[in-house]
Amino acid sequence: MSILTHVRTVRTVLAAGVALRAVAWGALASLTLIIGAVLVDLVTPIGLVARSGVLMVAIAAGVATAAALAWRDRHVLSLERVALWIEERFPSLDFTLATAVETGDDSFVARAAVDRWRTIAVRRAAHAVRAPLASIAVAGSIVFALPVGAVARVRAPHRGDSLDRPSRGSVGGASRLTPLVARIVPPAYSGRQPTTIDEPSDVRALVGSTITLRGRGSAGGVVARRGVDSIVATSEGDRWSISLRVDARPVALRLVDRGFQRIIAIEPVTDAAPAVTLVTPAHDSVLRAPTGRIALSADMHDDFGIASAAFEYIVSSGEGESFTFRSGTLGATRPNGRRASIGASLPLESLGLRPGDVVHLRAVAHDANDVSGPGVGTSETRALRIARRDEYDSVAVEAAAPSDEEKSVISERMLIMLAEALEKVRPTLGHDSLVTESRSIATDQKRLRRTVGEIVFTRLGGESSGEEHTDEESPARAKTMQDMLARADSATNRSTDPIDFSGGESPVVAVNKPLLEAYNAMWDASTELEIAEPGRALPHMRRALAAIQRARAAERLYLRGRPPQVVVDVGKARLQGKDKGVSSVRQATNASDSPGRRRIERFANVVDLAARDAPAAIDSLLVLRIDALTDAPAFAAALSDAVNAMRGGKSAAATEALARARRSLAGAPITRDSLARWGIVP
Amino acid sequence: MTSEFVFATAQYESGDWDSAPLLPANVIDTIARYTEIAVAPTGVVVALNDDRMLRYPLLYLTGHLPVRFSDAERRNVKRFVERGGMLFVDDHNHDIDGTFHKTATEEIARTVAPLAELPNDHALYSAFFKFDGPPTTSHELNGWGDNLVHKHLLAVRRAGKIAVLFSNKDYSSEWNYHPESKRFLTVDNTKFAVNLVVYALTA
Numbered sequence: 001m002s003i004l005t006h007v008r009t010v011r012t013v014l015a016a017g018v019a020l021r022a023v024a025w026g027a028l029a030s031l032t033l034i035i036g037a038v039l040v041d042l043v044t045p046i047g048l049v050a051r052s053g054v055l056m057v058a059i060a061a062g063v064a065t066a067a068a069l070a071w072r073d074r075h076v077l078s079l080e081r082v083a084l085w086i087e088e089r090f091p092s093l094d095f096t097l098a099t100a101v102e103t104g105d106d107s108f109v110a111r112a113a114v115d116r117w118r119t120i121a122v123r124r125a126a127h128a129v130r131a132p133l134a135s136i137a138v139a140g141s142i143v144f145a146l147p148v149g150a151v152a153r154v155r156a157p158h159r160g161d162s163l164d165r166p167s168r169g170s171v172g173g174a175s176r177l178t179p180l181v182a183r184i185v186p187p188a189y190s191g192r193q194p195t196t197i198d199e200p201s202d203v204r205a206l207v208g209s210t211i212t213l214r215g216r217g218s219a220g221g222v223v224a225r226r227g228v229d230s231i232v233a234t235s236e237g238d239r240w241s242i243s244l245r246v247d248a249r250p251v252a253l254r255l256v257d258r259g260f261q262r263i264i265a266i267e268p269v270t271d272a273a274p275a276v277t278l279v280t281p282a283h284d285s286v287l288r289a290p291t292g293r294i295a296l297s298a299d300m301h302d303d304f305g306i307a308s309a310a311f312e313y314i315v316s317s318g319e320g321e322s323f324t325f326r327s328g329t330l331g332a333t334r335p336n337g338r339r340a341s342i343g344a345s346l347p348l349e350s351l352g353l354r355p356g357d358v359v360h361l362r363a364v365a366h367d368a369n370d371v372s373g374p375g376v377g378t379s380e381t382r383a384l385r386i387a388r389r390d391e392y393d394s395v396a397v398e399a400a401a402p403s404d405e406e407k408s409v410i411s412e413r414m415l416i417m418l419a420e421a422l423e424k425v426r427p428t429l430g431h432d433s434l435v436t437e438s439r440s441i442a443t444d445q446k447r448l449r450r451t452v453g454e455i456v457f458t459r460l461g462g463e464s465s466g467e468e469h470t471d472e473e474s475p476a477r478a479k480t481m482q483d484m485l486a487r488a489d490s491a492t493n494r495s496t497d498p499i500d501f502s503g504g505e506s507p508v509v510a511v512n513k514p515l516l517e518a519y520n521a522m523w524d525a526s527t528e529l530e531i532a533e534p535g536r537a538l539p540h541m542r543r544a545l546a547a548i549q550r551a552r553a554a555e556r557l558y559l560r561g562r563p564p565q566v567v568v569d570v571g572k573a574r575l576q577g578k579d580k581g582v583s584s585v586r587q588a589t590n591a592s593d594s595p596g597r598r599r600i601e602r603f604a605n606v607v608d609l610a611a612r613d614a615p616a617a618i619d620s621l622l623v624l625r626i627d628a629l630t631d632a633p634a635f636a637a638a639l640s641d642a643v644n645a646m647r648g649g650k651s652a653a654a655t656e657a658l659a660r661a662r663r664s665l666a667g668a669p670i671t672r673d674s675l676a677r678w679g680i681v682p
Numbered sequence: 683m684t685s686e687f688v689f690a691t692a693q694y695e696s697g698d699w700d701s702a703p704l705l706p707a708n709v710i711d712t713i714a715r716y717t718e719i720a721v722a723p724t725g726v727v728v729a730l731n732d733d734r735m736l737r738y739p740l741l742y743l744t745g746h747l748p749v750r751f752s753d754a755e756r757r758n759v760k761r762f763v764e765r766g767g768m769l770f771v772d773d774h775n776h777d778i779d780g781t782f783h784k785t786a787t788e789e790i791a792r793t794v795a796p797l798a799e800l801p802n803d804h805a806l807y808s809a810f811f812k813f814d815g816p817p818t819t820s821h822e823l824n825g826w827g828d829n830l831v832h833k834h835l836l837a838v839r840r841a842g843k844i845a846v847l848f849s850n851k852d853y854s855s856e857w858n859y860h861p862e863s864k865r866f867l868t869v870d871n872t873k874f875a876v877n878l879v880v881y882a883l884t885a
Contacts, residue, residue, distance in 0.1 A: 314781050316747060323746050325781050360748050360781070378788055381750045383696070566707035568723045568861060573714035595842045631841050 003097070003106035004079075006114050010121040011082040017125025018073040024132030026066030031139040033058035037154045038146055045165060045179075048198065051157035086117055160196035163216055163239065175260035176217035176240065182264070185210045189368045190271075190304050201622065201647065202265045202640055208371030209246045211266065213255070214239055225254040248372055250629040252622060263619045265626050274302040274365035274377030276309075281361065284383045290353035294346040296331060298363035298379055301339045307368040308334050309342050314360040315351055326351075329364075340365075359384040411448045412522075412545045415441055419534040419541060426534070435532040442529030445541070449522040452548075456515050518547035599628065599635075600665050607658060610646070618646050635664040687713065687883065689725040690738035692769070694755055697747035697782070700727070701774050702854035705742070711861035712872040713879055717810070730755035736762055740882035744772045744854040748785040756793045763794050763838070763845040768882040776819075776827035776852035783850060790838065790846050797836035797848050804837075806844060809881040816849065817874045819856035827852065843885045847878070 037054040040046060046054070075081045083101040087093050096108040143151060149164030162179035182200040186192040187208035197203065205211060215222070219240035222233035226244070233240040244253070246268050255262040279297045296311050310332035317324050331344025342363065351359065363379040418441050426434060521544035528537035602624055610617035625639040638661035645654035689706045693699045706725030713721045728735045731754035735741065741762065751759065763769065771790065775782050787797055800806070802815030816835045823829055828850075836848040857872050864870060 314748065314784075316781060323775075327781075358747075360785075378792075381748065381785065383748075383750070565724065566704065566860065568707055568710045568714060570710075570714040570721060570723050573711050573861070 003100055003109045003114065004104070006117055007079060007083055007086065007097070007101060010086060010117050011076065011079060013118065013121040013125050014076045014082065014085070017128045018076050019070065020125075021128045021132055022066040022069035022073070024129055024136055025069055026062035026064075028062075028132055028135045028139060029065040030058040030062030031136065031143065033061055034151075034154050035139060035142055035146070038150050041153060042147075042150055042166065045162065046154075048157055048159060048161075051154055054154055055157065089120055090117075158196075159198060162198040163214060175262075176215050176222055176257045177255050177260050177262040179215065180255075180262065181214045183212045183214070185212070187371045189370050200264055201618075201643065202267065202625075204267045204269055205246045207246055207248050207268045207270055208369075210243055211246060212241055212243045213264070214241045216240075221258055223256045225256060226251050250626045252626040261619075263622045265622045267626075267629060271367060271369045271371075271373060271375055272303050273373075273375035274300050274306050274309075274367050276300040276363045276365050276377045276379040278361070278363050278379035278382060281382050281384070284385075286385045286387050287348070288387050290348045290351065290357070290386050292348055294348065294361075294384065295343070296346055296361065296363075297341065297343040299339075299341050300335075300363065300365045300377065300379075302365070302367045302375075302377070303338070305338055305368045306335045306340050306365050307374060308332065309340060309363065309365040311342070311344050311346070312362055312364050313346065313351075315353065315357055316360065317354065317357045336368075353386050355386050355388045357386045359386075411444070411451075412518075412541065412548060415445055415448065415525075416538065416541045416545060418444075419529070419538050423534045423538065431532075438529045438532040438534050441534065441537075442526045445522055445526040445529055445537075449519055449526060452515055452519045452522065456512050456519065512551075514547045514551035518544040518551065521547060596665065599624070599632070603662065603665060610654075610658075614646060618643050621646075632664065635661055638664055686720045686722045687740075687879065688722040688738060689713075689879075690728045690735070690741050691725055692735070692741045692743040693727050693729045694743065694745075694749065695731070695752050696750040697745040699743065699745050701746055702744050702772075702858040704860055705744075705854055705857045708857045708859060708861045708864070708872055709742075709875040709879070711864065712870070712875050715870075716873070716876050717880065719879065719883070730758055733758065736765060736767070739767055740879060741767065741769045742772070743769060743786075744774045745786075746774045746782055748781045749789050750785060751789055751793060756789075759793050763840060766843070768844055768885075769794075769846045770849070770878060770882075771846065772849045772852065772854045774852060774854040776822055776832075776850050776855075778828050778830065778832070778850055780827065787836070787848065790848065794846050795838045795840075797838055797846065799834040800837040800844070800847070802834065804844075805885065806835075806847075806877055806881045809877040809884070811873045811877055813874060813877065816851055817871070819851045819853060819871070821852040821855040844881065 033054065037046065037051065037058075041051070079101055080098065083098045087095060087097050090097075093109065096110070100106045100108045147166040149161075150166055153161050153164055160181045160183065163181055165179065178199070180199055182197045182203055183194060184197070184203065184205045185194045186206045190206055192206070200213075203211060213224070214236075216239055218238075219233035219235040222240050222242070224231040224233070224242045224244065231242050231244055233242045235241075242255075246266060248268055248270065250268060251266045253264045253266055255264065277299045279299055280295055298309070298311070300306055300309060310329045312329050313327065315326045317326075330346060331342055333340070333342050335342070346359075346361070348359075353359065360381050360383050362381045365377045366374040367377075369375050422429075422434070422437050422441065429437070521540045525537040525540035525544060528534070528540065602620075606617055606620040606624060609620060621639050621643050625636045625643070628636040628639070638657050642654050642657035642661060645651075645657055689710050691699070691706055710721055710723065710725060713719055726738075728738065728741070730741075730743075731752060735758055759769065771786055773780065773783050773786065777783060790797055807813040807815060815833065818831055821827075822831050830850075832850045835851070837844045838846040853874070857875065864872070
């Protein structure tokens with residue numbers, strides 16, 4: 001074996017010693033931190049996050065320590081340094097070994113002491129690791145001396161390990177309600193994993209979940225009270241446990257152990273019903289005939305999963321008080337997912353629809369909730385109506401004859417055009433020709449006036465014509481508008497004053513009023529035309545045209561279906577005479593917001609209590625929160641924040657949360673977009 | 683602003699909202715007979731999509747046909763109950779398997795909240811006259827509808843007060859006659875209407 005080989009052997013021994021020492025000091029550093037954390041945890045419980053952090057820091061510290069030491073002694077890997085280290089211990093070499101290493105020629109070195117190099121190197125390495133290994137042994141013995149659960153809480157922290165933490169006091173006299181662990185097992189249909197909570201005070205769980213509360217000590221005397229019900233704890237080794245099922249109503253669970261009490265708010269989370277959207281048909285529609293197929297599609301989603309989905313239809317037939325209904329489903333599927341889209345086709349022929357029938361379509365989804373459900377979600381309903389035959393009139397292809405009013409409009413407009421033309425050529429016409437032409441227009445004007453008169457009198461329920469046919473001077477002829485209104489009044493027998501339309505005019509008279517005005521204007525026009533004055537007739541003719549157009553645009557009255565207007569005679573119903581008598585004294589009822597007022601009073605009492613007895617105030621806030629969960633969720637949320645802040649000793653946050661709770665109770669500030677009745681800004 | 687109680691009938695776009703036209707007058711007559719509540723001699727019809735519906739403390743809604751609120755109607759109904767109004771819905775079909783019941787209850791669930799059985803010892807039944815539950819009507823077993831005597835009314839409650847009251851008793855048929863005809867009855871069958879109004883005004 002050459003000299004250089006011996007030097008390399010020494011280097012290997014020294015390097016091994018250096019590495020072992022670095023690792024040992026690193027491990028000791030980690031152990032020291034863990035032991036320190038365990039000791040602190042024994043005195044004051046350390047939270048889960050902090051314990052997880054301690055473990056990570058311990059590992060990091062060990063690695064850093066080992067790396068630092070290894071870096072500091074990295075020169076052990078240099079062959080020249082190892083040669084000098086040997087020269088230092090064997091001065092007789094007189095640097096021949098260093099020269100041999102540098103030159104690679106080992107003939108410079110005498111072979112006398114070569115065998116002792118390795119022995120000295122081993123001794124040196126052993127000396128280097130002696131101290132750290134001894135320290136590790138001491139630390140290890142300390143770890144073994146510590147309670148197993150205490151070390152495990154730092155070594156492998158997890159939720160629910162608060163029960164593993166050894167208690168310092170006597171179990172016999174201390175409360176068995178602390179520490180406390182809650183394990184929540186959601187119902188199977190939800191597919192959620194069980195969770196564990198240390199020191200629970202406010203538990204949110206899905207309805208149907210099973211909550212198991214566990215604590216240390218025997219079960220004897222440990223009871224959970226839920227309203228008037230009591231649940232007795234059972235023993236599991238050296239621990240007690242209580243299991244209960246989460247109902248739909250929030251509960252303030254009161255745990256009792258002799259004189260100790262602890263309140264846990266259990267807030268149920270309700271499984272929401274599926275949300276369903278009917279995509280097609282997108283809107284209501286009227287079908288001319290019940291033929292063809294209607295494409296149906298719907299989207300839906302649920303918080304846990306949709307078990308089944310389908311389209312439902314309802315066919316309503318009939319009218320008035322006689323209605324029949326038929327219903328059915330189609331396109332049923334089992335999506336088994338949180339989101340689904342379904343589709344189907346509805347053949348209208350299969351429904352046996354008749355004119356007037358209405359098909360109501362919607363999509364329905366059921367979730368998989370087998371505990372409190374299933375939850376049912378429905379979409380908007382679309383209505384498809386089959387048109388009745390009498391509705392076809394409005395879309396008839398054949399042109400219908402114009403109404404009487406429209407015919408009158410056309411004729412009066414033509415007469416105006418004729419009169420305007422006559423007035424225009426009047427200077428060029430002789431007197432006889434003018435009179436002939438004007439009386440010709442007057443004859444048409446009188447015929448049109450009679451037509452209007454027919455319409456009015458037919459509507460008024462009088463004779464078919466209120467005007468003579470041949471004798472212009474008949475006494476029965478209505479010459480003026482007042483005469484016509486008098487006839488209208490006699491036909492309706494409504495009022496004593498024929499021209500008093502402001503008060504008790506009947507709807508029929510009101511509607512015919514424009515035609516009566518037209519009739520009168522036509523009369524004046526024909527009178528002027530008879531004496532060959534077309535220019536003076538034109539204003540009357542235009543007034544008649546405007547009145548007829550107003551009659552056309554008048555609002556139609558549909559008396560059929562109008563509900564009867566019954567005016568109750570309140571005095572008569574109360575049998576009131578001249579002597580009113582004295583009414584009995586009635587007792588005032590509570591204000592409508594009395595529950596809210598009571599809640600405000602309770603809240604004020606709890607706030608007062610907080611200054612004197614914080615734990616009691618926390619319990620009261622939890623009970624108040626349970627009561628408010630249903631109808632005042634914002635108030636309940638603020639109380640939850642306040643409780644958490646009070647538990648954490650954060651007085652500022654607690655004050656802020658309590659202020660928020662008080663604001664929530666008082667309601668939102670009232671804002672008005674106008675001044676109050678008395679002009680005072682509220 | 684009038685201080686009189688005005689009986690308001692809700693008009694909605696779908697269905698036959700006016701199927702009991704004489705009921706308002708009958709209820710008004712009953713209120714006048716038994717109470718000193720200042721009551722308007724005629725009722726009003728108010729569209730649910732009209733903001734004026736918020737002026738009335740009690741809205742009466744009935745019909746035979748499927749009920750489907752428009753967006754505006756749904757928004758107003760929600761505002762109405764949030765402001766403390768009471769919506770009284772009566773199934774004119776008195777049929778729990780009927781279209782009105784199904785669609786109206788779903789519409790209420792969608793708009794306000796799901797309906798639940800109202801206990802028969804609720805304050806509504808002692809708000810004026812004493813009842814052991816919803817009074818039975820002569821129409822429940824008339825061969826139409828579900829032919830059941832419905833033991834409970836349904837309700838949505840907000841802050842302890844009834845926001846929506848749903849009936850399958852068919853009071854719309856029971857009370858739909860001219861108030862002058864009430865004198866022919868041995869027992870006035872409209873007394874429960876007093877409880878409805880008094881509760882709506884005082885609860």
